[in-house]
Amino acid sequence: MLDIRLVREQPDFVKERLATRGGDDASKIDELLRIDRERRKTETALQTLQAERKKLSKEIGALRGKGEASAGLEDRVRAIGDEFNALNEQATAAENQQRELLLQIPNLPHAKAPIGRDASENPTVREWGEKPTLAGARDHVALGESLKLFDLDRAAKLSGSGFICFTGAGARLERALINFLLELHTREHGYTEMSPPFLVRRECMVGTTQLPKFEDDMYGLAGNEMFLAPTAEVPVTNFYREELLHVDALPKKFAAYTPCFRREAGSAGRETRGIIRVHQFDKVELVKVTTPETSYAEHEALTHDAERVLQLLGLHYRVVELCTGDVTFGSAKTYDIEVWAPGQKAYLEVSSCSNFEDFQARRMNLRFKDAEGKNRFCHTLNGSGVALPRLFVALIETYQQTDGSIRLPEILLPYFGAAEISF
């Protein structure tokens, strides 16, 4: 969430930055400022009252110690109590209102973020490799069916539409890719592997900004007290929530494989062919906790770490920077990595690498003690490294052979145990 002091001191700047996202956050800022004024006024009155009560109570203690009467004073303190309760209620209400409102307001896009309305205005930052020329390329659904890599019809029988069940070589390939990704990021890119819980508390979902705004997209359990994590970002970023880290311990770098659970409410019919958008998918996620000074350098590095996956697998991709109208709720700056899928004749988003600056850290009270001994909020970052089903799609569509088999890139041999998938 935003720093209330920044909002208070530079409301026009905040409104201006928020306006680049589109939407009507300016009115929320005005409301926030009104509540903030009220809150502080109430708190000041409350504190004066408390100071009075504290002083009198001490006098009573002193009188009693000497065995003297204190009934008059006690009556006055009792009277203060009623006034206190009323004011206290007001102060608490204002505080809650302020926090709730702050939780609804998105992060300020980075000062240099490209201005734009929606995804169509995202500039391409770079491209790697070339589109393979495949005459009559089949798409992954046809390939998957003929090679029995997955079974969508029977998965629907188990769990409904939008679920995958990998089978045979498909299941093996999925597992091989997970191992390939984890090995790459932990052995070569210096991330610490983490295998976190998939089920997380409500507070964690608030910490990483999935809640309260996007509750409808989440799978909640036990009366929505717990949630199936929609990404490993949630458990991994919240790992140090409410902690004070030492500056020397930063940056923290984690790589985690987890399944991801998403309702995808409202996205029916959009990019839903085959296994491109599903309710449960595997992903290896990269998460960093850094100082404010290094977060942008770490962001570039994290993006490159994710790109390296596609480079090693020889898959053509492009990196786009999300414009102000498309950047996600909590992010200040995001790169999407989109891999080319010849069967789709389209780029598929396989990774979204974001710098949240202190937006998440403030929500989860994640701080560090800097060299001067001052406590400051950390910066948090994450990016997919990468999402499995779409990688799977690009891989089998890119490496399909004219005879219907798939010849895998050599680097996967130790993980998959074979060079090709055929009948």
Place this chain on the structure above:
RNA sequence: GGUGAGGUGGCUGAGUGGUCGAAAGCAGCGCUUUGCUAAAGCGCCGUAGUCCAAAAGGCUACCGAGGGUUCGAAUCCCUCCCUCACCGCCA
């Protein structure tokens, strides 16, 4: 799931109704001393909110969270969360 013991500052840990924002130790910072490494002595050292134009400073809150009792709560009571130990069940 049951029973019991606990949750105090960055960490360890004392404190069972008022003078406790909280002893002591460790870590950190500053100074002094000794020819280095090191050690010793002295001092400083929690967080957040709020008042003031700001600094200085003041005030308030915070001893797991939320309620309650009381003139007054780290301390007593209730609920919840978490940790540990033992028992039960179980992959």
